[in-house]
Amino acid sequence: MVFCRRGGRGRRQTSRSQWAPPGRFHRLRTRKGLGIVTTASSADHPTRRDFLYVATGAAAAVGVAATVWPLIDQMNPDAATIAAGAPIEVDLTPIAEGQDIKVFWRGKPIYISHRTKKQIEEARSVPLSSLPDPQTDEARVKSGHDQWLVVIGICTHLGCIPIAHEGNYDGFFCPCHGSQYDTSGRIRQGPAPANLAVPPYQFVSDTKIQIG
Amino acid sequence: MSGPSDFQPTNPALRWIERRLPIFGLMHSSFVAYPTPRNLNYWWTFGAILSMMLAVQILTGVILAMHYTPHADLAFRSVELIVRDVNYGWLLRNMHACGASMFFFAVYIHMFRGLYYGSYKEPREVLWILGVIIYLLMMATGFMGYVLPWGQMSFWGATVITNLFSAVPYFGESIVTLLWGGYAVGNPTLNRFFSLHYLLPFVIAGVVVLHVWALHVAGQNNPAGVEAKTEKDTVAFTPYATIKDLFGVSCFLIFYSWFIFYMPNYLGDAENYVPANPGVTPAHIVPEWYYLPFYAILRSIPNKLAGVIAMFAAIIILCFLPWLDSAKTRSSKYRPLAKQFFWMFVVVCVLLGYLGAQPPEGIYVIAGRILTVCYFAYFLIVLPLLARIETPRPVPNSIADDVLAKTGSKAAPMVSAVIAIMVAGGLLVGGAQSARAEGGEVAPPAQKWSFSGPFGKFDRAAVQRGLQVYKEVCSTCHSLSFVAFRNLADPGGPGYSTAQAAAFASDYKIKDGPNDQGEMFERPGRPADYFPSPFPNEQAARAANGGAAPPDLSLITKARSYKRGFPWFIIDFFTQYQEQGPDYVTAILEGFEENPPAGVTIPEGSYYNKYFPGHAIKMPKPLSDGQVTYSDGSPTTVAQYAHDVTTFLMWTAEPHLEARKRLGLQVFVFLILFSVLMYFTKKKVWANAH
Numbered sequence: 001m002v003f004c005r006r007g008g009r010g011r012r013q014t015s016r017s018q019w020a021p022p023g024r025f026h027r028l029r030t031r032k033g034l035g036i037v038t039t040a041s042s043a044d045h046p047t048r049r050d051f052l053y054v055a056t057g058a059a060a061a062v063g064v065a066a067t068v069w070p071l072i073d074q075m076n077p078d079a080a081t082i083a084a085g086a087p088i089e090v091d092l093t094p095i096a097e098g099q100d101i102k103v104f105w106r107g108k109p110i111y112i113s114h115r116t117k118k119q120i121e122e123a124r125s126v127p128l129s130s131l132p133d134p135q136t137d138e139a140r141v142k143s144g145h146d147q148w149l150v151v152i153g154i155c156t157h158l159g160c161i162p163i164a165h166e167g168n169y170d171g172f173f174c175p176c177h178g179s180q181y182d183t184s185g186r187i188r189q190g191p192a193p194a195n196l197a198v199p200p201y202q203f204v205s206d207t208k209i210q211i212g
Numbered sequence: 213m214s215g216p217s218d219f220q221p222t223n224p225a226l227r228w229i230e231r232r233l234p235i236f237g238l239m240h241s242s243f244v245a246y247p248t249p250r251n252l253n254y255w256w257t258f259g260a261i262l263s264m265m266l267a268v269q270i271l272t273g274v275i276l277a278m279h280y281t282p283h284a285d286l287a288f289r290s291v292e293l294i295v296r297d298v299n300y301g302w303l304l305r306n307m308h309a310c311g312a313s314m315f316f317f318a319v320y321i322h323m324f325r326g327l328y329y330g331s332y333k334e335p336r337e338v339l340w341i342l343g344v345i346i347y348l349l350m351m352a353t354g355f356m357g358y359v360l361p362w363g364q365m366s367f368w369g370a371t372v373i374t375n376l377f378s379a380v381p382y383f384g385e386s387i388v389t390l391l392w393g394g395y396a397v398g399n400p401t402l403n404r405f406f407s408l409h410y411l412l413p414f415v416i417a418g419v420v421v422l423h424v425w426a427l428h429v430a431g432q433n434n435p436a437g438v439e440a441k442t443e444k445d446t447v448a449f450t451p452y453a454t455i456k457d458l459f460g461v462s463c464f465l466i467f468y469s470w471f472i473f474y475m476p477n478y479l480g481d482a483e484n485y486v487p488a489n490p491g492v493t494p495a496h497i498v499p500e501w502y503y504l505p506f507y508a509i510l511r512s513i514p515n516k517l518a519g520v521i522a523m524f525a526a527i528i529i530l531c532f533l534p535w536l537d538s539a540k541t542r543s544s545k546y547r548p549l550a551k552q553f554f555w556m557f558v559v560v561c562v563l564l565g566y567l568g569a570q571p572p573e574g575i576y577v578i579a580g581r582i583l584t585v586c587y588f589a590y591f592l593i594v595l596p597l598l599a600r601i602e603t604p605r606p607v608p609n610s611i612a613d614d615v616l617a618k619t620g621s622k623a624a625p626m627v628s629a630v631i632a633i634m635v636a637g638g639l640l641v642g643g644a645q646s647a648r649a650e651g652g653e654v655a656p657p658a659q660k661w662s663f664s665g666p667f668g669k670f671d672r673a674a675v676q677r678g679l680q681v682y683k684e685v686c687s688t689c690h691s692l693s694f695v696a697f698r699n700l701a702d703p704g705g706p707g708y709s710t711a712q713a714a715a716f717a718s719d720y721k722i723k724d725g726p727n728d729q730g731e732m733f734e735r736p737g738r739p740a741d742y743f744p745s746p747f748p749n750e751q752a753a754r755a756a757n758g759g760a761a762p763p764d765l766s767l768i769t770k771a772r773s774y775k776r777g778f779p780w781f782i783i784d785f786f787t788q789y790q791e792q793g794p795d796y797v798t799a800i801l802e803g804f805e806e807n808p809p810a811g812v813t814i815p816e817g818s819y820y821n822k823y824f825p826g827h828a829i830k831m832p833k834p835l836s837d838g839q840v841t842y843s844d845g846s847p848t849t850v851a852q853y854a855h856d857v858t859t860f861l862m863w864t865a866e867p868h869l870e871a872r873k874r875l876g877l878q879v880f881v882f883l884i885l886f887s888v889l890m891y892f893t894k895k896k897v898w899a900n901a902h
């Protein structure tokens with residue numbers, strides 16, 4: 001399918017005449033860049049003409065670029081979503097030793113574990129050199145609140161939610177592809193490349209944290 | 213269909229593709245080498261303008277669909293949230309909503325151009341019919357799009373238009389039920405309209421491809437109406453037509469932008485800022501301006517089925533135009549009688565449009581009938597007759613002759629036609645305006661608004677005072693459910709800091725939950741919370757207020773309007789004095805009178821208000837002097853309160869007004885500059901062609 005049947009040079013004359021009314025369009029202008037690159041006019045005022053074309057083209061480019069931005073920016077989180085992602089406060093009193101809860105912040109599950117002495121011990125006795133993503137347990141908790149582990153419950157492999165208190169390390173086990181995390185949320189085994197992330201949080205009192 | 217083009221790209225990679233799929237040759241022969249008549253005037257640029265509008269509508273539409281929720285309970289709110297919260301959402305929504313109007317505006321010019329220059333005549337019949345099909349599809353798409361915001365006009369427009377099909381004998385009711393997917397217009401209707409509204413533009417795009425194909429087979433018509441014969445008659449599409457079209461497009465964008473940035477609600481109906489309510493029909497159901505002539509035809513005929521048939525016939529008849537008008541001369545330029553009748557026909561269409569917006573009573577009905585007869589007579593009597601009796605003036609031998617003959621005297625007819633269009637458009641819009649909020653009330657006195665005009669800004673202090681008035685007075689009965697506390701810190705608003713907004717929020721008790729015990733509980737407000745409603749639900753609001761639920765105030769300044777009257781609606785368009793009804797809202801607040809004038813009786817439980825339609829308002833006088841104590845020393849009078857709270861409510865209705873006008877100014881500077889550049893570029897390029 002061709003929109004125009006009159007695009008040929010002289011040699012397609014015969015085939016064209018089958019559907020073109022006789023006498024129309026004997027020959028077509030198909031010089032490339034017709035008009036813009038005619039020699040006569042470029043000899044006259046080459047600079048002024050070029051400047052005009054360049055200026056118009058540049059203005060068009062600026063216009064297009066400026067138009068594209070809103071069309072892309074609209075995909076970013078909207079104001080309501082951002083506002084809903086404000087910090088949240090979590091009361092720790094109901095969480096007994098050895099238990100954990102899951103809260104949601106910015107649509108992500110956050111595990112808050114009240115670790116037992118044994119769990120803390122396990123986390124701290126591992127030599128750093130044996131860890132795929134070396135990080136001390138002290139660096140992953142707030143000092144003075146060593147029993148509290150707060151991590152984002154999203155597997156660093158491909159984003160599934162690991163199950164707490166499962167796996168070989170008494171930490172987290174991801175059912176998707178078998179990554180195992182220890183009691184500090186550090187990756188120990190499996191395809192995940194990094195430790196469970198620690199969200200920004202602080203203790204507002206001994207029994208209350210603010211996440212975000 | 214023909215063999216591959218001779219065009220060969222120089223780049224070897226492209227040549228490799230070209231050998232397998234001759235797409236570059238197709239593009240080259242269609243949009244570069246394609247010969248266009250050299251005497252085309254600017255009316256011919258509307259083809260390019262329409263292509264652009266289709267692209268704009270599809271692009272913005274696809275984006276809006278990313279944020280829109282097609283559910284009867286959520287649609288209205290989701291549209292508001294697009295406008296308020298999505299980055300540049302207001303811009304995209306305005307582009308799409310005003311874009312529909314611009315699309316129809318351009319298509320009407322395109323159609324009238326075809327009519328005037330006889331572009332439907334042999335060998336372009338199929339081209340023309342494809343155009344009519346596109347137009348029909350556009351109407352269907354536009355109608356369904358208007359339903360999606362799920363405002364009052366959406367809902368009742370959908371009800372009225374779908375009910376047209378109930379006129380079909382025997383199957384009418386079943387067809388309507390099928391369209392609705394229920395016993396009335398409701399959520400299933402909204403869902404399917406959304407689906408179809410998304411589908412149809414792509415169908416339009418497909419038919420446009422056929423339209424362009426047919427155009428490229430028959431070749432373009434031209435103002436002289438003679439076919440191109442030699443090479444002298446034509447110029448290559450690129451650069452000549454391309455650059456001219458782009459200049460036309462950039463000028464059109466200026467016009468379009470005026471609506472987007474300065475008067476986005478000018479062509480819309482205030483009623484559509486009221487959420488759909490299946491229990492209350494608005495006083496005047498008025499379709500969008502572009503359907504008005506056909507709506508007038510529908511209403512002129514007293515029989516239901518006949519009215520519907522007449523309305524559809526008014527469009528379908530266009531398909532038969534090539535055979536109804538059998539005159540050999542194409543262009544009306546050389547047909548002295550046809551030219552006059554053409555302009556009369558244009559006037560008939562515009563007047564029908566005007567009548568379509570008037571209440572169907574008295575003189576309007578009579579006039580509508582006369583004009584309906586005129587409309588059909590043009591096609592069925594005038595055109596066939598003229599073909600037989602008219603003696604056309606001689607047409608030029610060739611396009612080249614036509615160009616030579618008229619060099620220098622080109623601008624005049626174009627200018628007069630543009631003026632004619634402006635007047636016609638004004639009339640149409642004026643017609644649509646006057647249908648709103650009619651009822652013989654006193655016109656609200658004009659106020660001075662800091663937010664009017666292209667540089668308009670909100671008076672921060674007034675917005676803050678207005679917020680105080682709302683909080684201390686209005687909020688006892690009226691909700692403000694589209695406004696969140698965080699908005700108080702938004703740029704272009706009352707100008708509070710984030711901390712101030714948070715403090716303001718914490719004064720409120722917000723119902724939240726359920727908690728771990730499954731119970732609802734109250735907590736202090738957070739910036740992300742919305743202003744809580746004074747009543748738990750609409751029934752409670754109704755019961756507590758004598759049967760009339762106090763409306764939500766978030767959009768009230770745009771949801772209320774009044775008859776501006778001639779010439780104000782035209783002046784408003786340029787001065788951007790107000791968008792819908794701030795004057796009206798102020799007037800209502802000030803319009804209470806203790807004792808109604810003699811002869812007016814106000815029913816028990818209602819109050820007399822000078823500016824309220826019908827004068828009996830359920831709301832008691834809300835404000836009295838000294839009621840709210842201002843800390844900035846502003847006068848504590850009802851007039852001041854009313855002005856402040858209206859300013860505040862204008863902000864709640866158009867929270868991005870300042871950003872909109874600021875960006876608008878930048879866009880205008882750019883577009884004007886660009887159009888000037890395009891004009892000179894076009895001149896330069898065409899200098900080679902003459």
Ligand code: FES
Nearest residue numbers: 155157158174177
């Ligand atoms: S996502 Fe957790 S192991 Fe793959």
